[in-house]
Amino acid sequence: MKDDAFEALTVETLPARLxxxxxxxxxxxxxxxxxxxxxxxxxNLNLVFIVEGAKETVIVKQALPYVRLVGDSWPLPLxxxxxxxxxxxxxxxxxxxxxxxxxxxxETQALIVMEFLSPHIILRRALIEGxxxxxxxxxxxxxxxxxxxxxxxxxxxxxxxxxxxxxxADNVELCDITENLxxxxxxxxxxxxxxxxxxxxxxxxxxxxxDLKVAAQRMKHAFATRAETLVHGDLHSGSVMVTDDETKxxxxxxxxxxxxxxxxxxxxxxxxxxxxxxxxxxxxESRNAMRAYLLGVVDETxxxxxxxxxxxxxxxxxxxxxxxxxxxxxxxGLAAEQALNHVIHDLWTDMxxxxxxxMHRRILGLAHNADFEEIADETLHATCxxxxxxxxxxxxVNRNTIQSLAELDALAQALDQRxxx
Amino acid sequence: MKDDAFEALTVETLPARLxxxxxxxxxxxxxxxxxxxxxxxxxNLNLVFIVEGAKETVIVKQALPYVRLVGDSWPLPLxxxxxxxxxxxxxxxxxxxxxxxxxxxxETQALIVMEFLSPHIILRRALIEGxxxxxxxxxxxxxxxxxxxxxxxxxxxxxxxxxxxxxxADNVELCDITENLxxxxxxxxxxxxxxxxxxxxxxxxxxxxxDLKVAAQRMKHAFATRAETLVHGDLHSGSVMVTDDETKxxxxxxxxxxxxxxxxxxxxxxxxxxxxxxxxxxxxESRNAMRAYLLGVVDETxxxxxxxxxxxxxxxxxxxxxxxxxxxxxxxGLAAEQALNHVIHDLWTDMxxxxxxxMHRRILGLAHNADFEEIADETLHATCxxxxxxxxxxxxVNRNTIQSLAELDALAQALDQRxxx
Numbered sequence: 048m049k050d051d052a053f054e055a056l057t058v059e060t061l062p063a064r065l066x067x068x069x070x071x072x073x074x075x076x077x078x079x080x081x082x083x084x085x086x087x088x089x090x091n092l093n094l095v096f097i098v099e100g101a102k103e104t105v106i107v108k109q110a111l112p113y114v115r116l117v118g119d120s121w122p123l124p125l126x127x128x129x130x131x132x133x134x135x136x137x138x139x140x141x142x143x144x145x146x147x148x149x150x151x152x153x154e155t156q157a158l159i160v161m162e163f164l165s166p167h168i169i170l171r172r173a174l175i176e177g178x179x180x181x182x183x184x185x186x187x188x189x190x191x192x193x194x195x196x197x198x199x200x201x202x203x204x205x206x207x208x209x210x211x212x213x214x215x216a217d218n219v220e221l222c223d224i225t226e227n228l229x230x231x232x233x234x235x236x237x238x239x240x241x242x243x244x245x246x247x248x249x250x251x252x253x254x255x256x257x258d259l260k261v262a263a264q265r266m267k268h269a270f271a272t273r274a275e276t277l278v279h280g281d282l283h284s285g286s287v288m289v290t291d292d293e294t295k296x297x298x299x300x301x302x303x304x305x306x307x308x309x310x311x312x313x314x315x316x317x318x319x320x321x322x323x324x325x326x327x328x329x330x331x332e333s334r335n336a337m338r339a340y341l342l343g344v345v346d347e348t349x350x351x352x353x354x355x356x357x358x359x360x361x362x363x364x365x366x367x368x369x370x371x372x373x374x375x376x377x378x379x380g381l382a383a384e385q386a387l388n389h390v391i392h393d394l395w396t397d398m399x400x401x402x403x404x405x406m407h408r409r410i411l412g413l414a415h416n417a418d419f420e421e422i423a424d425e426t427l428h429a430t431c432x433x434x435x436x437x438x439x440x441x442x443x444v445n446r447n448t449i450q451s452l453a454e455l456d457a458l459a460q461a462l463d464q465r466x467x468x
Numbered sequence: 469m470k471d472d473a474f475e476a477l478t479v480e481t482l483p484a485r486l487x488x489x490x491x492x493x494x495x496x497x498x499x500x501x502x503x504x505x506x507x508x509x510x511x512n513l514n515l516v517f518i519v520e521g522a523k524e525t526v527i528v529k530q531a532l533p534y535v536r537l538v539g540d541s542w543p544l545p546l547x548x549x550x551x552x553x554x555x556x557x558x559x560x561x562x563x564x565x566x567x568x569x570x571x572x573x574x575e576t577q578a579l580i581v582m583e584f585l586s587p588h589i590i591l592r593r594a595l596i597e598g599x600x601x602x603x604x605x606x607x608x609x610x611x612x613x614x615x616x617x618x619x620x621x622x623x624x625x626x627x628x629x630x631x632x633x634x635x636x637a638d639n640v641e642l643c644d645i646t647e648n649l650x651x652x653x654x655x656x657x658x659x660x661x662x663x664x665x666x667x668x669x670x671x672x673x674x675x676x677x678x679d680l681k682v683a684a685q686r687m688k689h690a691f692a693t694r695a696e697t698l699v700h701g702d703l704h705s706g707s708v709m710v711t712d713d714e715t716k717x718x719x720x721x722x723x724x725x726x727x728x729x730x731x732x733x734x735x736x737x738x739x740x741x742x743x744x745x746x747x748x749x750x751x752x753e754s755r756n757a758m759r760a761y762l763l764g765v766v767d768e769t770x771x772x773x774x775x776x777x778x779x780x781x782x783x784x785x786x787x788x789x790x791x792x793x794x795x796x797x798x799x800x801g802l803a804a805e806q807a808l809n810h811v812i813h814d815l816w817t818d819m820x821x822x823x824x825x826x827m828h829r830r831i832l833g834l835a836h837n838a839d840f841e842e843i844a845d846e847t848l849h850a851t852c853x854x855x856x857x858x859x860x861x862x863x864x865v866n867r868n869t870i871q872s873l874a875e876l877d878a879l880a881q882a883l884d885q886r887x888x889x
Contacts, residue, residue, distance in 0.1 A: 200692050205647065206640045212695075213634035219627045226626065226788050235794050257803040264790045264807055271621045271788060274633075275693045367647050367692060369685045373656050382678040386685055 053125060053156055056109050058084045061096055065107065071151055071160055077101025091116040091414070092123065092300070097163060104165070105150060110157035110300075123220055127300040128157035130218045134302035135159075137211075137277055138190075141197040145190045146296050164295055167288035174284060174321045175418055177333055179340045186294035187287065187314060188351025195307045196359040198277035200366045208366075212274055212304045221301045222271075225280065229404060230267035233411035234260050242411050243419075245429030245467060249436055250411060262443045263407075266400045274304035282310040283405070283416075284317040308394045311352060312401025316439070318345045320406055320418050322459060323435040327422030338463070342456050349398075349452060353391060360387050396446045403443030406435050426467060434462040474546060474577055477530050479505045482517055486528065492572055492581055498522025512537040512835070513544065513721070518584060525586070526571060531578035531721075544641055548721040549578035551639045555723035556580075558632075558698055563614040566607070567717050585716055588709035595705060595742045596839055598754055600761045607715035608708065608735060609772025616728045617780040619698035621787045629787075633695055636724045643692075643724055646701065650825060651688035654832035655681050663832050664840075666850030666888060670857055671832060683864045684828075687821045695725035703731040704738040704826070729815045732773060733822025737860070739766045741827055741839050743880060744856040748843030759884070763877050770819075770873060774812060781808050817867045824864030827856050847888060855883040 056064065066072040066079035075082060077100050088095035088108075092115050096107040110128040114121040132152045139146050151160035173180060200208055232240055234254055242250055253259060279286070280301030288295045322341040325334045360383075364371060369386050409416045410432045419435075422428040438459060442449065449455065477485065487493040487500035496503060498521050509516035509529075513536050517528040531549040535542040553573045560567050572581035594601060621629055653661055655675055663671055674680060700707070701722030709716045743762040746755045781804075785792060790807050830837045831853045840856075843849040859880060863870065870876065 200689075205644060205692070209637045209640050209643070213637040216630045216634040216637070219630050222630070223626060223788075231788075231791060231794060257806055260794060260803050261807045261810060264794065265810060268621075268789050268811075271626070272696045273693055274695045367644075367652075368689050370652060373652060373681060373685065382681050385678055386682045389682060389686060390689075 051155065053112070055111060056094060056096065056107065056158070058086055058096070061098065061107065065098065065160075068151060068153075068160075071105070074103050074150060075100030075105060076103060088115065092127075104163040106147070106161050106163050108159045108161070125157035126154075126217065127221055128152075128159060129154055130215060130221070130302050131298070131300035132159055133214065134277065134279070134299035135161075137198060138194050138279075138296065138299065142190050142193040145186070145194075145294070146299075164288050167290050167293065167295060169285055170287035170289045170294075171284035171317070171321075171417060173289055174341070175324070175421060177328070177331070177337050179337065180289050180294075181291060183287070183289060183294055184344045184347030185351050187296075188348045189355050190294075190296055191282075191310050191314070191348075192352045192355035192359060195276045195278065195310065196356055196363070199275055199307065200368045201360070201364055202366045205367045211277065215277065215303045218301070218303045221280070222303055225301060226267060226271060228412050228414065229408045230263055230270060232413065233404075233408045234263050237412075239413040240411060241413070241415075243425065243429045243432055245426060246410070246432060246436070249433055253407070253411070253436060253440060256440065258444045259440055262400065262446070263404055266397075266404055266443065269306050269397065269400070270309060273306040275307045276304065277302055278305045278307070279310045280305065282314050284314075284321065285417075306397055306401075308397035309401050311349070311394070312398040313405045315345050315348060315398065316402040316405035316409075317416070317418075318348070319402065319438060319459065320409060320416055320435050323431050323438070323463060324416075324418035324422065326431050326434075326463060327419070327424070327427050342459065346452050346456075353394075356391065356394070357387060360390075399442045399446035399449055403439035403441070403446075406439030407443075410436055430465075430467040433467055434459075434465060437462055472576065474533070476532060477515060477517065477528065477579070479507055479517070482519065482528065486519065486581075489572060489574075489581075492526070495524050495571060496521030496526060497524060509536065513548075525584040527568070527582050527584045529580045529582070546578035547575075547638065548642055549573075549580060550575050551636060551642070551723050552719070552721035553580055554635065555698065555700070555720035556582075558619060559611075559615050559700075559717065559720065562618040563611050566611045566615075566715070567720075585709050588711050588714065588716060590706055591708035591710045591715075592705035592738070592742075592838060594710055595762070596745070596842060598749070598752070598758050600758065601710050601715075602712060604708070604710060604715055605765045605768030606772050608717070609769045610776050611715075611717055612703075612731050612735070612769075613773045613776035613780060616697045616699065616731065617777055617784070620696055620728065621789045622781070622785055623787045626788045632698065633725045636698065639722070639724045642701070642722045646722060647688060647692060649834050650829045651684055651691060653834065654825075654828045655684050658833075660834040661832060662834070662836075664846065664850045664853055666847060667831070667853060667857070670854055674828070674832070674857060674861060677861065679865045680861055683821065683867070684825055687818075687825055687864065690727050690818065690821070691730060694727040696728045697725065698723055699726045699728070699730045701726065701730070703735050705735075705742065727818055727822075729818035730822050732770070732815070733819040734826045736766050736769060736819065737823040737826035737830075738837070738839075739769070740823065740859060740880065741830060741837055741856050744852050744859070744884060745837075745839035745843065747852050747855075747884060748840070748845070748848050763880065767873050774815075777812065777815070778808060781811075820863045820867035820870055824860035824862070824867075827860030828864075831857055851886075851888040854888055855880075855886060859883055 061084050062079035062082045075098060083099040085097045087097055094109040098105050098107055110125050112122060112125055113119040114123050135146050135149055147164060148162040196202055279299045280303055281298060286298045288297055318341050322338055325338050328334045419428060419432050422431060441458060482505050483500035483503045496519060504520040506518045508518055515530045519526050519528055531546050533543060533546055534540040535544050556567050556570055568583040568585060570582050617623055700720045701724055707719045709718055739762050743759055746759050749755045790804060840849060840853050843852060862879060
């Protein structure tokens with residue numbers, strides 16, 4: 048199959064085509080005619096098949112040469128599959144066990160065969176249902192610290208990092224999506240935008256807010272130019288699969304060398320949005336516990352990330368930055384600790400900047416979150432989103448002066464009580 | 469010649485080999501046996517020939533697979549010639565007339581044939597001789613604003629910039645030289661360092677200075693990760709050729725995508741060092757005028773750079789950053805002006821950070837400046853360098869709080885009076 052021209056798989060053609068790959072035929076097991084194949088892609092971009100054989104069930108993910116949701120009027124290159132595959136191999140090496148096991152990759156067919164995760168569900172779905180996952184704060188805090196630290200000049204050989212940077216620099220089209228849909232479109236009347244009726248006044252206010260518009264473009268500037276590490280690039284609660292015991296990160300096709308705090312900000316933004324969506328389930332008493340849980344997850348994620356980053360700084364800092372040789376013979380290591388504090392300060396500031404933007408683009412832009420979309424009452428829907436918009440504005444514009452998550456908890460709680468105005 | 473394996477040219481072999489290239493044979497003119505060939509490379513890395521024919525004189529620059537100054541114990545890839553050639557073509561397109569005209573490039577032979585500049589001399593030499601060049605402030609301010617702005621996401625198509633970023637990301641070895649020799653070695657007892665006797669106390673103090681060591685590594689972090697634009701990468705007064713009427717920038721083999729203010733900081737640092745070297749010519753009355761001239765050049769360079777950058781921001785901002793569509797319909801353009809102020813603030817801060825480091829590495833590291841080296845009296849030599857070291861420490865550590873060049877003029881003048889202590 049490898050040398051053929053690209054051809055999209057279907058439920059019907061998949062068994063014959065996949066069974067021509069010996070290692071996959073053996074892994075799945077049994078006669079291909081007996082394989083159960085379902086297409087389950089619920090994302091916007093790709094085909095996703097579950098293939099159940101006599102021995103094993105696997106996932107087959109195939110990119111299409113356009114955005115699936117929109118059709119061939121919006122072309123999107125197949126090479127995103129190449130970047131997804133290479134990002135997965137790097138994440139697996141840097142944070143073992145945090146991504147699905149990879150079985151096979153075919154670049155021409157833009158196809159990845161990987162581990163079928165079961166009984167995992169998408170984290171966003173779990174949070175909407177009010178489930179309190181006990182391990183996500185710790186697991187994703189560690190995932191981010193390890194992948195982001197180990198993919199940077201703090202850890203990698205400079206020549207290897209520069210070669211990798213060049214490789215991922217070709218992921219232009221997916222970066223372009225983020226650059227436009229996340230950082231720009233929400234802040235003016237772009238054609239693909241939409242927002243909930245009832246938000247017109249607030250939307251108008253935000254789009255006239257000079258400080259916000261400048262801050263958003265400052266963050267875009269950082270996104271486009273600061274090639275600090277290999278980021279996942281789309282680390283929201285829809286890119287995480289969970290059980291109570293296990294957390295797996297999927298879908299890194301937006302991966303590129305970008306600012307370290309981008310993934311952190313995007314993930315925390317999605318927890319904050321889940322928090323503001325709780326009010327949409329008014330009357331359900333368990334939702335108060337869910338609110339406390341979500342603020343706790345934000346806190347745990349950040350602190351696990353920060354502490355693991357500091358641990359790696361102290362034990363694995365073998366790259367060209369802040370070299371131990373410069374510091375170790377003096378000051379009992381105080382200079383290296385001072386530098387670490389500066390770096391963490393910047394991560395914090397950037398995280399806040401990116402988080403607010405992510406909250407805005409999910410309410411003002413093209414891609415909305417199910418957390419809010421599934422709130423049936425339109426006024427309640429708008430009320431929840433208004434609180435998130437105001438919170439997002441605050442954290443992005445004031446990112447340089449916000450001191451602690453406790454102060455953001457207080458703001459979130461206050462905004463969560465307000466009427467739509 | 470193109471398909472042959474690399475072979476270093478000599479004065480003897482050059483005519484026969486170069487005359488095999490029809491466009492060069494025609495350009496130089498006359499019988500190759502009559503060409504006058506001189507080898508004049510006084511830099512550390514390459515061969516440079518002047519070839520004088522019947523019609524035209526040209527420069528032939530050829531890289532060697534090692535550092536010329538050291539020999540083949542320090543290998544350095546020939547591909548630096550490829551980066552030099554491509555940087556020159558981009559500089560020529562972005563700031564026409566500021567670099568030598570290019571006649572021919574042979575990648576395998578690591579060879580560039582270009583315009584012979586006459587009667588130009590190296591700017592550093594001119595400044596040491598006490599010559600006041602009237603046009604350098606304006607010419608180099610414009611050169612930097614135009615090349616740095618037009619090579620960034622403020623101007624280029626994102627896909628073209630990312631492809632170019634990937635191309636130059638392979639310039640690993642020359643970046644590695646800067647990363648080590650500029651940003652790290654000066655701040656600890658690295659093997660290749662040397663400094664003037666008499667500075668031992670101050671050197672020890674600086675290498676124990678925690679704030680300085682942290683600041684230096686913060687700037688290195690910026691250098692290694694912030695791929696903002698195609699920088700020249702080695703823009704000191706030895707990389708500029710001048711007459712009273714013309715200013716040409718040469719030798720961009722260190723070019724890569726880095727922070728916008730790197731070139732600006734390095735250039736201003738070399739003016740400040742020229743200033744502190746004036747005291748080495750004590751007794752020569754004309755040197756007071758030279759001091760005033762040099763501080764004036766710093767001022768003019770910065771302000772021309774800043775004003776031209778602002779002009780390009782207002783008239784050529786066609787890239788993905790701070791898009792006009794976001795701003796133009798509101799506020800009478802105030803948001804775009806506010807963003808410009810933020811960007812210029814960062815350029816200023818970064819410029820100061822890089823300038824101080826450049827001053828340190830020229831006194832504490834491997835590559836020293838003729839400005840200081842040619843001061844015969846050892847105590848005077850050390851006294852001049854001590855003032856530069858203290859000035860460099862101040863601007864790098866206090867880069868976030870320095871408001872104006874006037875305040876730095878006052879500091880420079882005060883340090884210039886001090887005894888060595």
